[in-house]
Amino acid sequence: MERSKAKTIQIFLPDGNPRGVKIAGVTNRTVQAILIPRNLLKSVKERPEVNNVALYFLFGNNDEETRTEAYIGEAEVGYERLKQHNSSKDFWEVAVLVVTNNIQNQFTKADVKFLEHFAYQxxxxxGRYVINQTLPTNPFIPEWRKEDLLDIFETIGLLLGTLGYPIFESFRGNNEEVIDEEENEMFYCTRRDAEAFGKWTDDGFVVYKNSKMASSPLPGFERQLERHNEKLHNFIQEEILGIEDGRYIFLKDQPFPTPSAASTFVLQSASNGWTDWKDRSGRTLDEIKRKQL
Known part of the structure; x- marks a missing residue:
């Protein structure tokens, strides 16, 4: 019998502020994630959870990057390490500390170093976040403990996603390398000489790797051209786009907030994504996703 994937997650707000510190945990699990906005770092200083051995994540947006930047680390005392990063790293806005809430079963230094290494990989x-750091060292862990930590890692991923940071989830879900055009409801944008394909997901419309853009902007696109060219520049800098045979090609999957934002960028001209994205049979995204509601 297939087991249910349903989960119950409790989120505690220590100060009652939904935009403040959050402590998230899965019922019947000992691992918990503590989300700390940078401006509230001092407010958690006395909490016992933050003064334990911890795996931690820093999240923020660099002005020159289109994707959220993340940093993954480990610490013997979580709060002290965050305090150091508060002085030395500019980019981050939010930290998430991962600790255990079982006094008899705390993480060891080797545990969090293993989790740091695995989380980085x-x-x-x-490929969802920009990771600007070197590969952490991989410590020796007994086989039995490694299995325990991999089980814990699944819970960590669930908690991070619940808190709004799905750092381990690709834009294609669990089967990143498999593209089943029928089951995954693939849509294509082939107006002019564009050869783009993608999928409408929880992240918006994702244009998939190997999609090719139209070769040049159309007249009438001048008002948007400056902003469009700035995005082109950023995508090239982040290696989201490359050039092949004189045309822009996607080197990575890239989400856009709406179908029209995706097709406008791909076509380099004004576009209604609900009609420009079509499945293999020629049905529009509008027909399939809106008119069938």
């Missing part, structure tokens, strides 16, 4: 593989 999974985050880089997912």
């Amino acid at each position: 999974e985050a880089v593989s997912a």
